[in-house]
Amino acid sequence: MRKVMLAAALVAVATVAIVATASSGATDRSATKTAAVSQTLVNALARARLATAKYATDLDRAKADGYGIITKMIPDMGYHYMNPKIAGFNPTKPQILVYEKSGGFWQLGALEWVFTSKPKTPPLPGAKYGAFGAGCHYKDGSYVPSESQDSCPKTAPGSGAAFNFWHPNLITMHIWLWYPNPSGLYSGTNPLVHPYNGQ
Numbered sequence: 091m092r093k094v095m096l097a098a099a100l101v102a103v104a105t106v107a108i109v110a111t112a113s114s115g116a117t118d119r120s121a122t123k124t125a126a127v128s129q130t131l132v133n134a135l136a137r138a139r140l141a142t143a144k145y146a147t148d149l150d151r152a153k154a155d156g157y158g159i160i161t162k163m164i165p166d167m168g169y170h171y172m173n174p175k176i177a178g179f180n181p182t183k184p185q186i187l188v189y190e191k192s193g194g195f196w197q198l199g200a201l202e203w204v205f206t207s208k209p210k211t212p213p214l215p216g217a218k219y220g221a222f223g224a225g226c227h228y229k230d231g232s233y234v235p236s237e238s239q240d241s242c243p244k245t246a247p248g249s250g251a252a253f254n255f256w257h258p259n260l261i262t263m264h265i266w267l268w269y270p271n272p273s274g275l276y277s278g279t280n281p282l283v284h285p286y287n288g289q
Contacts, residue, residue: 131215134214138181138182138184138201138267139268141181142187142198142201145187145198149196153171155173156175157171157173157187158171158172158229159231160172160227160233160254161231162230165284165287166287167188167200167264167278167279167283168286169231170187172186174255179203184265185202186202186204187201187202188201188202190289191286192286197269199266199268199269200266200267200269201264202262202263202265204260205219205261205263206258217263217276218263218277219262221259224238224257225257226242226253227253227254227256228245229251230246230249232249234246239256269282
């Protein structure tokens, strides 16, 4: 209960800060429009944060809810865990949870959604996108770039882990909601994650 209350308090503080920033100097229509758009973003982020608070430091809970590893540590990003039952965009249901690891401790850093093509309408105000090349994924999180599933090794090179799935080129959208990122909310990478690259 205390964790939920703490998460709610943090959301409230973040909401006030973002709205205050967006509203400052709102003396013309463009500034007022920015404030309105920012409120839409704030509401979506608040919903996303409350929905994912249970996963913030509990990877086991995420696994129990259907998230399975799809990549090992991607430098300046993290370990990716995907729930294959989630499709489309919903702020409260991220397709992928991106974790940072320090020793035996796991911390949720970012939420991620993937698209087969760039959305015609941004799912969130100011959304920015990255890309993830076509490739083969294995049950231990190994990833092998491959333009077709037919070219995927039957097991992961080096570990021998079983094949999991292949995907084509994808458009990605990260939201760094659980770990600060000086590069921006939607940045694909985070320089503050650099110390965890060897974990």
